[in-house]
Amino acid sequence: MTFRAIILAMAGAAFIAAVGHLNDQVARLNHFVGNHFPIIVFGPLILVAMFANPVLRRLGRGWRFRPAELAVAVTLTLVACNIPGSGLLRFFPRTLLMPMHVNQTDAGWRKNQVLRYVPASMMPGDGDYDEEVMEGVLYGRGRPGEPIGIARIPWPKWWPALATWMPLVILVAVASICMSLIVHRQWSRHERLRYPIADFAATIMGQQPGGGTIFGNKLFWAGVLAIFGIHVINGLHVWFPERCIEIPLAYDFRPILSKFRSLQRALWSWSLAYPRLYPTAVAFAFFLARDVSFSIGISQVIWVPLAAWCVVAGLPMREDFMGGGLPAWQRFGSYAGLAGAIVYVGRRHYWGVLRSALGARRAEGIEPYMAWAGRIGLLATAALIGLFISLGLDWHFAVLMVAMMLMSYVVMARMNAESGLVLSQAYWQPAAVLMGLFGFAALGPKALVIVGMLCVMFTIDRRECLMPFLINGLKLCEAQRVRPARLGRWGLWIFLVALSAGVPVAMWSDYNFGIACGEGWSTFSAPKYTFNTASREITHLKLSGELGESQAYSSWERLTHMRPDPKFLWAAGVGLAAVIVFSVLRLRHTWWPLHPILFLGWGSWAFACFSHSFLLGWFLKVLLTKLGGERMYTRAKALMIGVIAGDLLGGMLWMGVGAIYYGATGLAPKRYHIFPGG
16 A cells, blocks of 8 residues: 555545536536446546556556555545545535425425424524525526635534534444445455456456456457447437437337336336447446346346236335335335345354454454454444434434445445446335334424435435445455555545545535536435425324324334334335345255345336346356357456446546536537446
């Protein structure tokens, strides 16, 4: 772990955190991050390994970046990728500003006084509409060529809210880093998960099993040139649609689907008849165990007819972010089932870590850093629970909220390590689970509002959560014998540096350019979900005469008055049972063709986008193995590495073109995506 690697990581992390928000929300360029395979990190890695290192090698042996240095720099830079987008700054601070603005015009909100349930410290200006806080923030205070100074931000009104939210953000990061250090050895060495993203980066950096680099392989360059060429042609078509041709990667069969009206009633039914190929997803699927890629590949083929049948049978298949629904509750049960399977399979390791963390003698295989990660992780978890209670949550709601947050991070990290699914989203929210488990009367308006705001900030879009980034970095550094303990310590410092750079820039950006210039969902929709649900449920309690009683319940009375929704119990139970059964079958029978990941993501946007690509990758692997055996499959890996590299380089090309166009004209450029929503 050299000084050069640390400086490179610190500079990269600060740049991503500070510029990423401006890139995503102001310039409206392709997202810096957007998923767990950020082009802003892995694209430059390819350029350094492919072009910079050969030049530096000629200057002398000490000039080039060694694989260990690149591994450390990539790992620590990935830690910052949690900050600029959906991990934090996509929603902060607009999640705190928009409710105060909407409350001025929404009669239902004002009638039910939904904002009075928000603790004063969670919003600027104590949660009341404040002219100084809200002045010009919707459309911006700055003028072209005359940006505002950072002192124009009403910092005194913001300090209480920042003092409330930033410790929560830091504690979540600490807990995520500790959990990553704890599960790393179990997943990497004992269970031998695939880690496709880390394997790709290791290959690019020159960590070939047989020595040498991938850049001398002709199949690699064939993959690079083919995919990069497609992106050049298709990018020109986006910019000049009337002059340039397009090589289609998407195929529209929706007119056929229109003949089957019952299928159209299922959520994401369009994906069944609108296959779009993502080269990186095809390549990652090629590296996976067949049951994983096949399960993701056929997910929509199973989901759409099943969901359509449920709708025809009269089952309510709609879902609400904070109110829940059968699909969301089923996915929660599946997440809980996989979390249980993870703990069961690694029970000896995790029990040893827990015993060591609590002061017992370290068992064989438990390193000191694991024990310290356990201790610090337990303290961070306890502190999170304590802060949630201090906000006004009853102790049992605080415990459940923290448990569900951390469980979802672990499961998403596991999905990423096992499948290489670069984009995944947990389509369930802890608020919806608490609604289904307790009922709104026992939960109460205040708890729903607090938990809902926490959900918007930490769980509503988990495609950039910290833990999947870090576990890939730990795997990448493993072959270079970089100690995980040092990565954990430096990872936290890098996170704090990136946070210190990103938050002020994001707040200045929102006040200078206005939050209306950003994308609509995180600005005008997500901040309202909590309060729309609260307003609706408060109205129901008023009509039934239970509102006053619900507000007066003590903590224990909320437990005794809980009324679980039978639909929640059935849906969560089905998801839990399905994952457990499939996990047992997979562990006991090598021939079993399906992986429980099927139930965690079907019916979600990520699976709707990627299912066809994973199915194609699975088919190519099966075909090549049948035709040429293991030897042909091994040779084809270089081609697939080239496909991924060409995909990233094509995306970087058009990111650069868009940035140059925006810098020269000040106008939003054409956007060319290599990943969904990028």
